[in-house]
Amino acid sequence: MNKMATQFKLLLSFLSLFTVFSSSFVSAGGEVGEHVNHLSDNLEKYTGEVNWIIKKVDGIVTRYEKDGAKAAHSKAVVDHWEAVDFHAAIESNYVPVYAQIWQGLYGVKESIDSNSSIDAVKAEQSKLEQVLWQALGAVKLAAQFQDRGLLQKVALREGGPTNSLETVDEIKTRLNRVVAKFAEKLVKESVDIVHDTYLTLFEGIEGDLISMNANLVEDLEKDFNVTLPVALASKSSVKQIQAIVSSMGKKLTIARDLLAKKEKSKKDVF
Amino acid sequence: MQRRTFIQNLAAYSAIGACPALLSPSLAASVSSVSVEQLPKLEGELTLYLGRGEGGLYENVLNAIKKRNPNFDLKIRRGPTAALANTIVAEAKANVRRAEVFWAVDSGAIGLLTEAGLAQPLPADLTGQLQPEFQFSNWAPVTGRIRTLAYNTERLSAAQIPDSIMALPESDLSIAWAPAYASFQSFVTAMRILSGEQKTIKWLQDMKKRSKRYAGELGVVLAAERGEVDVGLANHYYTLRLKSGKPDATVDLAFTKNDAGCLVNASGIVALTKNDTAINFIRYLLTTEVQSYLASEAYEIPLIGNLSPPKGLPSLGTISPPKVDLTRLANLRPTLDMMRKAGVL
Numbered sequence: 001m002n003k004m005a006t007q008f009k010l011l012l013s014f015l016s017l018f019t020v021f022s023s024s025f026v027s028a029g030g031e032v033g034e035h036v037n038h039l040s041d042n043l044e045k046y047t048g049e050v051n052w053i054i055k056k057v058d059g060i061v062t063r064y065e066k067d068g069a070k071a072a073h074s075k076a077v078v079d080h081w082e083a084v085d086f087h088a089a090i091e092s093n094y095v096p097v098y099a100q101i102w103q104g105l106y107g108v109k110e111s112i113d114s115n116s117s118i119d120a121v122k123a124e125q126s127k128l129e130q131v132l133w134q135a136l137g138a139v140k141l142a143a144q145f146q147d148r149g150l151l152q153k154v155a156l157r158e159g160g161p162t163n164s165l166e167t168v169d170e171i172k173t174r175l176n177r178v179v180a181k182f183a184e185k186l187v188k189e190s191v192d193i194v195h196d197t198y199l200t201l202f203e204g205i206e207g208d209l210i211s212m213n214a215n216l217v218e219d220l221e222k223d224f225n226v227t228l229p230v231a232l233a234s235k236s237s238v239k240q241i242q243a244i245v246s247s248m249g250k251k252l253t254i255a256r257d258l259l260a261k262k263e264k265s266k267k268d269v270f
Numbered sequence: 271m272q273r274r275t276f277i278q279n280l281a282a283y284s285a286i287g288a289c290p291a292l293l294s295p296s297l298a299a300s301v302s303s304v305s306v307e308q309l310p311k312l313e314g315e316l317t318l319y320l321g322r323g324e325g326g327l328y329e330n331v332l333n334a335i336k337k338r339n340p341n342f343d344l345k346i347r348r349g350p351t352a353a354l355a356n357t358i359v360a361e362a363k364a365n366v367r368r369a370e371v372f373w374a375v376d377s378g379a380i381g382l383l384t385e386a387g388l389a390q391p392l393p394a395d396l397t398g399q400l401q402p403e404f405q406f407s408n409w410a411p412v413t414g415r416i417r418t419l420a421y422n423t424e425r426l427s428a429a430q431i432p433d434s435i436m437a438l439p440e441s442d443l444s445i446a447w448a449p450a451y452a453s454f455q456s457f458v459t460a461m462r463i464l465s466g467e468q469k470t471i472k473w474l475q476d477m478k479k480r481s482k483r484y485a486g487e488l489g490v491v492l493a494a495e496r497g498e499v500d501v502g503l504a505n506h507y508y509t510l511r512l513k514s515g516k517p518d519a520t521v522d523l524a525f526t527k528n529d530a531g532c533l534v535n536a537s538g539i540v541a542l543t544k545n546d547t548a549i550n551f552i553r554y555l556l557t558t559e560v561q562s563y564l565a566s567e568a569y570e571i572p573l574i575g576n577l578s579p580p581k582g583l584p585s586l587g588t589i590s591p592p593k594v595d596l597t598r599l600a601n602l603r604p605t606l607d608m609m610r611k612a613g614v615l
Binding site: 161162163164165166167195198199200201203204205206207208210211212213214217218221224225266267268269270 | 306322326329330331334335338346348350451484485486488489492507508511512514515516519559560563566567568569
């Protein structure tokens with residue numbers, strides 16, 4: 001019974017995350033592919049891709065053990081990941097795990113590049129394998145929700161929020177993408193997302209917000225313009241970036257509640 | 271329905287006593303403010319490209335228009351204003367006309383379309399509703415915003431602030447600005463048009479020595495309020511909104527005189543097709559109700575007739591903004607070149 005309750009809670013949390021993350025996804029890295037709107041039809045392919053990546057990474061680690069770092073050609077870890085459709089399936093549906101995959105990929109690559117012990121490399125490999133399986137599980141779950149019509153269609157071109165509450169949701173999504181891009185070692189891209197999110201989204205709601213909670217707006221102003229960009233530009237860990245984004249997420253949830261109240265009390269136009 | 275039918279409608283309303291002031295068609299040109307009750311119902315399809323801004327207040331206006339007109343199918347494409355303007359130009363070059371109306375958050379983007387010859391003429395009775403300085407033949411400003419000097423009231427009085435923007439860097443005041451911000455760049459463009467390139471570059475260089483840089487203009491106003499600086503350059507509404515949420519905020523507005531420092535810029539709308547529905551849709555945005563809503567909720571300045579400015583802002587009649595053709599603000603490239611040359615971008 002306890003197990004069922006736990007699974008149910010997990011389902012609910014996934015559902016809310018999927019809904020938020022999938023609503024307005026546009027890949028910064030190229031074509032997304034319509035397959036992300038037909039997850040069930042592609043599960044077999046995704047499973048094959050996960051097995052393929054794990055096998056490829058294992059080959060790299062084995063070469064490292066046998067012939068050293070140069071022969072291992074560690075960069076291929078990233079190339080293999082970027083070559084598969086599963087990449088877009090998880091990126092469009094569950095950004096937090098997507099970021100962890102990048103952490104895992106670089107964990108293997110950098111441990112090889114720094115000539116770590118084979119045990120240390122294998123420990124990184126094991127972490128990567130775990131998160132890949134977790135990601136496949138998340139996509140399978142997303143497929144079930146998609147089949148039941150519970151997932152919003154992934155937008156393959158940019159639309160945009162239509163009210164202040166959707167704007168807050170979009171800001172949260174983009175902040176999660178900041179973590180993902182940072183984990184991909186795309187620091188400039190992650191900083192650009194922060195600046196763009198501030199100027200094109202947060203700027204549009206802070207006028208309303210400041211008339212309700214000036215301190216909250218001041219905090220978020222500092223987060224957007226100082227705390228997060230500085231942390232991204234310095235050599236922070238993904239965990240540190242995640243912590244800043246998580247703290248901003250909590251403030252944005254308060255902001256969302258305030259905006260929801262204001263929305264209800266707004267006078268009619270006509 | 272274009273001008274003739276619209277006037278017939280007004281006459282019909284007048285005949286039943288709903289609108290006695292508008293009996294004569296000749297008076298239609300001097301209409302100051304029209305109520306939504308006087309407008310025809312919208313019908314059919316219309317594609318609007320909507321520049322992002324104001325966190326959904328524009329969407330509230332559009333939803334209200336849709337609710338009032340159940341047979342009106344409004345299709346909306348949303349995006350950053352500059353990007354949509356470029357898209358419209360690119361679509362036109364490719365002989366694709368998707369957008370029928372474009373509502374932009376700044377007039378510079380409108381200028382891009384008028385320069386490209388894409389803006390359709392608007393009826394005189396429509397543009398005639400706007401205050402004279404905001405009447406253009408092929409686009410309609412919707413609401414205005416004015417450049418201001420937000421100053422810290424514990425450190426300064428309004429009298430200590432120069433009334434010339436060009437004199438600001440010669441003062442001993444510490445200043446906040448947001449050079450990367452679109453409104454700021456429009457203001458520098460206005461200065462370039464009004465005062466010339468050399469004076470503007472020198473102004474930028476002098477300002478750089480005594481200014482602290484911020485990402486956005488709310489940040490500028492907050493810096494002035496906290497006392498990090500004496501004054502900040504920003505659009506008026508940030509200060510008004512801050513004071514609305516924090517009535518004891520130690521910040522107030524000062525205005526320069528007859529220069530780019532008190533430029534009134536505007537959001538605007540342009541018809542991209544000769545389509546009655548497009549024209550009548552624009553009429554809805556200029557109604558008393560929509561103008562008053564945007565003034566009270568977004569602190570924007572109504573540009574129709576004698577409607578009151580947002581609370582806390584003096585009427586435009588008491589300020590002396592410069593005369594600038596707002597569509598010329600579209601020519602941003604020389605401004606950005608100058609800003610780079612001055613080392614502020």
